[in-house]
Amino acid sequence: MVLKLYGTAGANGTTRIVALTLAEKQIPFEMVPISLAGENKTPEYLAIHPFGQVPAIDDDGFILYESRAICRYLAEKYQDQGTKLIPTELKAKARFEQAASLEFANFNPYAWTIYFEGLNKARRGVAKDEAAYDNAVAQLSNTLDVYEVILGKQKFLAGDEFTLADLFHIGFGVFLAPAGCDLMTTKGPNITRWWNEINARPSNVMLKGGATLTSNMFTPEALHA
Ligand SMILES: N[C@@H](CCC(=O)N[C@@H](CS)C(=O)NCC(=O)O)C(=O)O
Known part of the structure; x- marks a missing residue:
């Protein structure tokens, strides 16, 4: 199952750093936009993130929240793919x-x-x-x-x-x-x-330009356009 990213569609703040990590590591993902006007406090979403915040991920049933923890997890899981974001030595x-x-x-x-x-x-x-x-x-x-x-x-x-x-x-x-x-x-x-x-x-640069964060938007072609 493709990794799901729950975050703000504008990829602001903490959602931004997870999105950038997905791009640097070239990880396929499905974007699940969560509105902070209340969608983040529904029982369904609180089951994913008990504080009702974004971002969070669902990696084939493995749920993780806290942006920096997510980025570290992705960098280590995909250590040999894309930019090496955490040294191993x-x-x-x-x-x-x-x-x-x-x-x-x-x-x-x-x-x-x-x-x-x-x-x-x-x-x-x-x-x-x-x-x-x-x-x-x-x-x-x-x-x-x-x-x-x-x-x-x-x-x-x-x-x-x-x-x-x-x-x-x-x-x-x-x-x-x-x-x-x-x-x-x-x-x-x-x-x-x-x-x-x-x-x-x-x-x-893509996100600063005001692009809405969408599933698999960081193709090599889009990143080097
Ligand atoms: N320490 C958390 C902070 C997450 C956070 O503050 N997210 C904000 C958006 S940037 C949020 O969901 N705010 C809505 C709320 O707290 O109800 C992380 O890094 O993931």
Whole structure:
């Protein structure tokens, strides 16, 4: 049975990183769009994801939720297919886990707050909490000061190869500029080089263009069009 991806049709945020992983690994999938206007809280969907969130997958009866766990599972299951997203050598893998932890602890909380305060609330006509937004920008700026040093010594966050640790940044990183925060392209030349490169992964370019996430959309032809 083909893998089912439950997510938002616009492939935003956490759905985006699973979609990008499917594309990088060239894994066939069926897209099951879930509307966050209530479809995610139905008993049927809660049986798949007990928190009523997206994304989730059903891989031939194996249900998994939490976007980063899904990406790791897919990268390891299809280790020899497509882009190698998790190193196998012990120390390289440890460096990957180090970089993935940085994203989760030192990048995502601030990027998410900037998105939520600066873009999500604006779209809903709700006033932004200026203090929360400014604090998140200041914290993200501190994180990026360190990224600038790391990326001055290596091409990507876990070393010289692109990994899931870089890919995880794309989910909410793409929302920063539309939310009024230009740090990814103004903070330093090494961050700009890195961000421009990962942001230009062909699957992300397709989704940034506003494409609706559909089953098996990442054919080699579409990715290299
Ligand atoms: N830690 C979870 C977060 C998932 C999450 O927050 N998903 C959002 C969409 S990006 C959602 O489903 N929101 C609806 C809700 O929480 O009710 C993951 O990475 O999968």
